[in-house]
Amino acid sequence: MxxxxxxxxxxxxxxxxxxxxxxxxxxxxxxxxxxxxIEENLSQKINPIIDKKIEAFTEEVPRKLGPAITEALGFEIKNSQDKIVDVLFPIIGKMIKKYIQQEMKILTESINNQLQNTFSFKKISRKFKSIFSGASESEIILSELNKSKIEQIFIIEKGSGLLLSSTSNEGSIDRDMIAGMLTAIKSFVEDAFLKKDQNLELIQYELYNIHIQNFASYYIAVVVSGVFDTNFKNELEDSLFDFASKHINKNISNSAYITEKLKELIK
Incomplete structure (x- = not known):
């Protein structure tokens, strides 16, 4: 070559x-x-990377920034309560109004159903009760739908506020503290009006009525839910007088015995 x-x-x-x-x-x-x-080809390459970054970001942000964000929100809420109330009040107000309207509708339907029950013995009884009591049938039905119920009973020593006995349908906070608080309220009201031989008999607390039956050395406080009308008050007073005569006056120092008898009274 x-x-x-x-x-x-x-x-x-x-x-x-x-x-x-x-x-x-x-x-x-x-x-x-x-x-x-080509968008489709580019998406196949880019999307997995973006998804991976977003997943990592989602996991990291709550852990790293969560405490700082919570603290900042708490600080802003604490220092802007009036503004928050102004913003939330119309919304909450509408919710409450809607709820009340719905409950009133249900209540009206219940009353109408009761009134339309023409062949009911309760219907006839209710009419007689309405005639003699002066209350309308609707008011009587309302009281039937929202029956009075004894929730708690406290027997408290006058003056000292010492709780002698108590019973309740449900658990409550420190009963000794409640006894002291009721005694303080009772003493304050009675002293404030400077009326001798006058005793506080009723405390209203939202949906509850606290009936106070006074005796010589103690008083009985009865927490009642539902309608607290004159008829129920009279029946309750009779029951308390009978209970005091049969059980308390003869066994004032026997707290366990009185408590057992109170359970029968609250049923």
Whole structure:
């Protein structure tokens, strides 16, 4: 092989290698161009990366920024209570109004159903009761739907406020504290009006009435839910007088015995 042939062969080999390298780069550029310019291809590459970053961000933010955000919100709420109330009051007001309207609708339907029950013995009894008591049938039905119920009874020593005995349908806070609080309220009201031989007989607390029956050395406080009308008050007073005569006066020092009897009274 001549020198000229050798040069031609070498040139051919070098050019083929450069040509292959150039074609490889061209293919990669075309692939990259297709990836960038075609949305579907680009999404396949980018979406997994974005999803991974979002997942990591979601996990990290509550852990790193959660305490700071909670503290900042607490500070803003504490220092902007009036503004928050102004914002929430109309919303809460509408919710309460809607709830009351719904409850009134249910109550009206219940009263109407009771009134339409023409063949009921209760209907006839209610009419006689309405005639003799002067109350309307609707008022009587309302009292039937919202029956009076004794929730708690406290027997408390006058003056000292010492709790002698008590019973309740449900658990409550410190009963000794309640006895002391009732005695303080009772003494304050009775002293404030400077009326001798006058005793506080009733305390109203939202949906509850606290009836106070006074005796010589102690008083009985009865927490009542539901309608607290004159009829129920009279019946309650009679029951308390009978109970005091049969159980308390004869066993004033026997707290366990009185408590057991109170459970029968509250049923």
């Amino acid at each position: 001549t020198e000229s042939q050798k040069l031609i062969l070498l040139k051919k080999l070098l050019l083929e290698e450069d040509r292959d390298f150039a074609n490889s780069i061209l293919q990669k550029l075309e692939l990259l161009e297709n990836t960038v310019n």
